[in-house]
Amino acid sequence: MITRREFVKGAAAVTGSLGFPAVLRAQPKEILVGETHPLTGGLAREGNLGKNGIEFAVNEINAGGGIRSMGGAKLKLMVLDNESKPPVAISTIEKLKDAGAVAILGPYASGLAFVTTQEAEKYKIPHVLDVAIADQITERGFKYTFRACPNAGMGATHTVDYLGAMARDLKLSVKRVVLIHEDGIFGKSTADTLQKLLPGIGMDVVERIPHSAATQSLANEVLRIKAAKADIVIPSTYYGPHSLLLRTMAEQRVDVAAILSVYGGAGSQYRFIKDVAKLADYMMDGNHWYNPKHPRIKGIIAAFEKAYQHPFAYEWMLAYQSAYVLKDALERAASTDRDKVRDALAATNLKDQIVPYPIAFNDKGQNPHARTLLMQVLDQKIVVVYPNEFAEAKPVIPMPAWAGRV
């Protein structure tokens, strides 16, 4: 049984999405926002974090009065699972196009974003990425793709900057670097950038060790790190191998000044710290993070922990942020017309966000101001140690020997 009010509401949503000329149309009560995330399959963890982040933001936005410039219209999410598979990702975008979604959020992973951004471009639907950091995504000349967070190359560059500054500030005598990376797109491109930039801060890459992401053991790789007499080990890999690397280094008592990952799968991850406790201490990671000095951040983290009963995760934060980028554009566009929303997105100029950078987009859709931070695990807490303006603590480097700790 449909009440009259529901019927009117539904009808308004339908006319709103069919793109009737604005003059004939009352202000929409609901704005349909599409979302494609890998909720099942290999990337399900990240996809679900992203989904939660967007839901959280949308609830906040709606509770706060919706989109004011459109008479307080509420955002309505249409969440679709792309199963971590590109063909399914394509069909989610088609479905969202048909449903009349004004913009699309998601899809966490680069391999999926190659497909979703291309489809969104074809249909001229604005697509705000939450993570998907492969540089190439915004190098294809797309007009409807926007990414607020740092890409892979930026992350590697910033981390090298922080490492150089740290070596200078603390007068460290570290020189020998070993790169260890998974041999997929993410690990390899990061290692390429690092290899190019590290000599610039006076460090030598003495060995570069690729490994398969599905590896069962990193014992050999750790032997090579030991033989290379590394000062600093820089992993760029996923959770499983990253965790194996730390544990194997501890087990083989391979002591180095720092294990400093770039977008490390187990770096800046409270779930890893929860599982391995003390073992995670002193690991460093250049990664996405929040601005710890932002006045709202404590409240957001507390709300996060209360809602999901597990410690904070940055994947959630970036998805949450992406919803706010879209909200801001909708507010300024004051329209559900996709092209107007796109133009509003292109003119984004957001300051004072929980991410530690302002958000604006260059003509490729990348936010050139985005930056990663350098975090270290101290006393099983993730704290920002670089750059100085965001630092919560001084870095501990060289890290204490394993023998006294495990």
Add this chain to the structure above:
Amino acid sequence: MRRLPLLLLAAALVIPLLVRSEYLIGTLTLIYFFAFVGQGWNILGGYAGQFSFGHALFFGIGAYTSSLLFVKAGLTPWVGMWCGAALAVLVGLVTGHLSFRFGLRGAYFALIMLAFAEIFRVAATNLDWVGGSFGILVPLRGHAPALFQFGDKRYFYYIILVMLVAACYGVRRLENSKLGYQMAAIRENESAAEGLGVNAYQVKLTAMALSAGLTALGGSFYAQYFSYVDPAIGFGPANSIEILLRPIIGGAGTVWGPLLGSFLLGGLGEGTRGLVKSYAGVHLMIYGVILMGAVVFLPHGVMGWLRQRGRRG
């Protein structure tokens, strides 16, 4: 009943003119596509009874060859897809020769095909000149029909429809040819067939070549449709499974099998996905259960079941 195929074809031809749903067009395009590669697998796995668990090998060769030729030499995928098919036939002949010369059958043949595909996957991951682990991103040129790129999905829809109809027609012809009978004889009982003078090695090798070439054409279509292929998408075991599921569910060794299977699984996938939204994984659980149910209740695929009913009624 005889007119049914023509009616279906007519419907398929007019659907894009009548509906404006991108989702419907996209979903049908994928269904036709999976039916097409399924038909490729069907020649070897269904008709000749050689169960390959590594057809991603040929799929990947097609996808990679057409994309690489376009990216590196500017050759249009319209030509590149035939180069890919030729290369896949060559690889099929080599792997086929090795497997059949040494008399591999059943599970052993399935696993050796898996291993060949895995070797290609690992090699593609490690060779930088084929894009390495990143794979290949096909550069987009807007609406460029000469380069297999289209501004509108309907072009892809009609291309794969033509490919599918041609494949089904070809397989139909094959079924009633001498080669087709020989393949069926080998599937039912290889030694008996050889006793009757069938050169099993040669017949199986021919089936392998046809099957490899057709699957590679599908791979080329995929790469141009998605403009992106990487080692796992191209050569991964998950892809091998995707390729063989549909013809088996529909009915291996029948012309209609891959098509029916593709419609069923496509519909099922979409259906279960819509059914349970908030619980990640539930729809794949249902998919798994239905797969198991299909094996028990439709041991010869949907086509087998239909035939049985036809005989009874």
Add this chain to the structure above:
Amino acid sequence: MSSAVVLSSLANGVMLGGLYALVALGLTLIFGVMKIINFAHGALMMWAMYASFWLAKLGGVDPYLSLAVTLPLGFAVGYAIQRAVITPVLEAPEHNQLLMTLGLALFLENLALLTFKADPRTLLVSYSQASVSLGPILLSLPRLLAFAGALAVTLLLFLFLRFTDLGKALRAAAEERDGAALVGIPVQRVYAVAFGIGTACVTAAGAMAVPFFYVSPEVGNTLVITAFVVVVLGGMGSFAGALAGGLLVGVVESLGGLFVHGSLAQIGIFALFILVLLFKPSGLLGTPSA
């Protein structure tokens, strides 16, 4: 390259091989008896790993002690799976059996995703980072334990098949299904027992891997393809073969990793696999009839 590095790498390879062998044992038993390639093997191992993981997290039970609960449970689950899922396709063509186990794997994996979420989890026990020094080599204690476990399980299985009535019945049913039925062996029950034991084997593998590995709904996938390679190398249905195949793959992967980069070492393993399939399809230690 120093000899200590090569020796360590060799030792690591042997221990890694132990894990592979343990996973492959159950697979080869099920194949040997029923000629079924069980694609759900990896998913079953994943469930076993979660069982041990949660018993340790919630109940503080050591993964090795948790075997007292998980082994019988694994056996029961395997027994039930055989009865409910495998029996209907025993006489079906190979590809249908394959699809059946594939469907089961899909079901089990996504049930785990629903139950445990996609987070990979790591369990640390008191001896997780412990190592044993052997000359210049440091051996990881939990990996060493798992290796010993693989040897013990192989030995136990061997003794069981050789010297118990049930074991003999199992071998008889494996060799000649109809003949076994004729002499009064309850073939269906024997099969269910075989599937139960196979599942129990992979349960043991899961428990022993938990202290040095991580758990996630997808964790079984990476292991199961390697396990196939091991089973074929050793000879389908041969326990000693599974052990030898596991060690061989482990050592090739480990030593290979010293000389070539990343996943390239896997090419060597697959090439070896293909050569064995071509020239000795019965496996390195299999008898041609098995």
